[in-house]
Amino acid sequence: MKSLLETADLRKTYTVGKIEIEALRGVDLRIREGELVAVMGPSGCGKSTLMHVLGAMTKPTAGKVFIDGQEISGMSDSELTGIRRDKIGFVFQKFNLLPTLTARGNIEIARYIHGKGVASNGHDQHLREILQLLMIEGKMERKPSELSGGEQQRVAIARAVANKPAILLADEPTGSLDSKNSEVVLNMFRELNRRFKQTIILVTHNPELVAFTDRLIEMRDGVIVSDNDSLSWDTENELAQPARSV
Amino acid sequence: MNKQMIIAGLKARPVRTTVSILAVALEVVLILVVVGLTTGISDETGRRTEGVGADILLQPPNSSLFLALSNTTMPIALRDKVRELPGIKAVSPVQTLVNSSSGLEIIYGIEPDTFNAVSNGFIWHRGRLFNSPDEVVVDDIYAKSKGVTVGDSVELLNHKFKVSGIVEHGKGARLFVSLKTAQEMTGQNGKASMFFIKLDDPDRVETTIAEIKRLLEGYGVIPLREYARLMMSNNMPALDAFISSVVFIALCIGVLVIFLSMYTTITERTREIGILRSLGASKKFIVTLIFQESAAICGVGALIGIGSSFVIARTIMAVFPTLTVLITPDWIGKAVVFAVLSGIIGSLYPSLKAAKQDPVEALAYE
Ligand SMILES: Nc1ncnc2c1ncn2[C@@H]1O[C@H](COP(=O)(O)OP(=O)(O)OP(=O)(O)O)[C@@H](O)[C@H]1O
Numbered sequence: 001m002k003s004l005l006e007t008a009d010l011r012k013t014y015t016v017g018k019i020e021i022e023a024l025r026g027v028d029l030r031i032r033e034g035e036l037v038a039v040m041g042p043s044g045c046g047k048s049t050l051m052h053v054l055g056a057m058t059k060p061t062a063g064k065v066f067i068d069g070q071e072i073s074g075m076s077d078s079e080l081t082g083i084r085r086d087k088i089g090f091v092f093q094k095f096n097l098l099p100t101l102t103a104r105g106n107i108e109i110a111r112y113i114h115g116k117g118v119a120s121n122g123h124d125q126h127l128r129e130i131l132q133l134l135m136i137e138g139k140m141e142r143k144p145s146e147l148s149g150g151e152q153q154r155v156a157i158a159r160a161v162a163n164k165p166a167i168l169l170a171d172e173p174t175g176s177l178d179s180k181n182s183e184v185v186l187n188m189f190r191e192l193n194r195r196f197k198q199t200i201i202l203v204t205h206n207p208e209l210v211a212f213t214d215r216l217i218e219m220r221d222g223v224i225v226s227d228n229d230s231l232s233w234d235t236e237n238e239l240a241q242p243a244r245s246v
Numbered sequence: 247m248n249k250q251m252i253i254a255g256l257k258a259r260p261v262r263t264t265v266s267i268l269a270v271a272l273e274v275v276l277i278l279v280v281v282g283l284t285t286g287i288s289d290e291t292g293r294r295t296e297g298v299g300a301d302i303l304l305q306p307p308n309s310s311l312f313l314a315l316s317n318t319t320m321p322i323a324l325r326d327k328v329r330e331l332p333g334i335k336a337v338s339p340v341q342t343l344v345n346s347s348s349g350l351e352i353i354y355g356i357e358p359d360t361f362n363a364v365s366n367g368f369i370w371h372r373g374r375l376f377n378s379p380d381e382v383v384v385d386d387i388y389a390k391s392k393g394v395t396v397g398d399s400v401e402l403l404n405h406k407f408k409v410s411g412i413v414e415h416g417k418g419a420r421l422f423v424s425l426k427t428a429q430e431m432t433g434q435n436g437k438a439s440m441f442f443i444k445l446d447d448p449d450r451v452e453t454t455i456a457e458i459k460r461l462l463e464g465y466g467v468i469p470l471r472e473y474a475r476l477m478m479s480n481n482m483p484a485l486d487a488f489i490s491s492v493v494f495i496a497l498c499i500g501v502l503v504i505f506l507s508m509y510t511t512i513t514e515r516t517r518e519i520g521i522l523r524s525l526g527a528s529k530k531f532i533v534t535l536i537f538q539e540s541a542a543i544c545g546v547g548a549l550i551g552i553g554s555s556f557v558i559a560r561t562i563m564a565v566f567p568t569l570t571v572l573i574t575p576d577w578i579g580k581a582v583v584f585a586v587l588s589g590i591i592g593s594l595y596p597s598l599k600a601a602k603q604d605p606v607e608a609l610a611y612e
């Protein structure tokens with residue numbers, strides 16, 4: 001199975017004044033195509049930092065990051081921008097949407113940035129399915145302020161996956177939702193993963209989420225302390241792996 | 247798509263958008279009305295001077311084509327020398343007076359006989375020529391704007407004059423007194439500030455000018471037909487400096503307002519910019535977006551400014567009939583360029599600052 005994301009001894013250090021904060025202290029990680037991975041850990045352990053690096057939002061201080069085969073640590077700003085545009089979908093905890101645009105406008109701007117606005121018919125079909133799945137087809141003409149928090153997050157998810165990104169990264173997407181809405185949104189991530197084989201990495205504080213995911217990575221103090229990766233990375237055995245349920 | 251975003255962005259901040267648009271409109275109005283007034287007045291003065299109907303204007307050395315700025319004089323006796331040249335039909339000395347207590351009124355001190363000879367005479371609306379030192383002839387526009395008629399008195403240069411007659415406008419000045427009165431008022435007895443010269447054959451203008459130049463070295467000699475054009479194109483450094491200052495101030499207003507508007511916009515929208523960057527929008531995309539937004543403000547502002555300038559020009563001319571506001575296509579073009587320029591200069595720093603923002607930091611901003 002192809003490895004879509006890979007990091008080797010990934011480090012990220014923030015310098016605030018004279019103090020150095022080691023947010024990531026050697027992360028080794030491999031994510032396969034089609035996986036739904038949850039990342040958990042106490043506050044400040046580096047989850048968001050990891051997501052930002054994996055999403056080509058910022059460069060690592062040391063170590064390597066391969067996104068769909070491309071190593072980003074030596075990339076220029078415009079190359080990183082290209083990776084974000086072509087490979088990544090991002091969902092944040094809150095304030096994901098551009099407040100002046102409607103839900104439709106928010107999705108269209110992403111498609112415009114991605115492909116200069118030329119959408120193929122197949123693309124439209126894909127988008128329709130996503131909107132159906134997320135149950136927001138009827139809300140497309142509303143502004144973010146006219147949507148509930150859960151609906152806003154679903155629009156943000158639709159926008160993130162509208163361009164069929166290789167990887168969908170979500171940093172506490174349910175962090176500002178009540179438990180009912182959280183469940184709806186999390187279910188949708190799972191559906192996206194099952195139906196479209198969307199690779200997803202989710203940061204969460206919600207222990208219930210574990211039930212939704214194939215794989216749970218736990219972090220502490222900038223390193224991975226546990227990873228219940230049940231599948232072998234032995235390349236020779238890759239073809240022998242049982243097909244995951246869809 | 248950009249368009250949709252820009253319009254949505256502008257609509258979301260209606261007060262700021264309106265104020266910015268009005269500031270750009272003000273910039274354009276300031277340029278068009280002030281330039282229109284100065285060029286209008288000089289253009290109108292030029293036309294009126296040409297309207298005297300003479301062929302050649304002779305002025306003493308170092309005098310200005312912009313008659314109001316000139317107080318040089320020459321002896322009237324020079325007239326006899328000029329008259330000796332071949333083909334001269336009439337020479338009319340004129341002493342100008344400038345009454346600046348209400349606007350800038352030029353008064354011609356004329357010799358009725360010779361002035362009529364070069365100008366083919368006044369067209370009379372009412373009354374008659376002055377025949378005493380405290381009588382003045384005014385043109386119809388002056389009479390209308392000041393609400394005076396024959397028999398009324400007007401105060402000019404601290405003298406009380408009685409209006410003796412009203413003539414059709416277009417012959418040099420709006421006010422005429424006798425040459426003698428003008429000379430006495432300026433203390434320049436036997437002198438004049440210019441000669442209007444009429445030829446037997448108008449085709450001999452160039453030759454005669456050459457002859458006069460040979461005769462009176464250093465004197466200003468120009469064909470009156472070209473007076474307005476020459477007056478507009480040179481000899482007015484003071485006016486040019488004035489216009490440049492007004493344009494500069496207007497441009498500064500535009501730049502500052504656009505700067506402030508765009509600067510607050512990007513600070514307010516830090517997060518939005520972060521979202522766009524996270525979606526893969528390039529720095530160029532952000533810069534373009536901000537420039538397009540300011541272009542939209544400047545474009546609408548310029549249009550409103552041009553429209554308002556015409557309205558203001560009309561109002562000025564209706565309220566003050568002696569003033570002319572000349573809005574030329576040339577200056578409309580320039581005003582638009584200045585509006586766009588203020589947009590570009592004003593957005594330069596904000597757009598670069600926005601593009602430089604780190605997407606992660608921008609997203610952390612709340
Ligand atoms: N821009 C920054 N500048 C300086 N330090 C930072 C910055 N961003 C994060 N940090 C520090 O890096 C460490 C990891 O932060 P990070 O945001 O990745 O944690 P997290 O696991 O996402 O926490 P939370 O669950 O609270 O969101 C923290 O100690 C944090 O203070």
Ligand SMILES: [Mg+2]
Pocket residue numbers: 047048049171
């Ligand atoms: Mg975090």
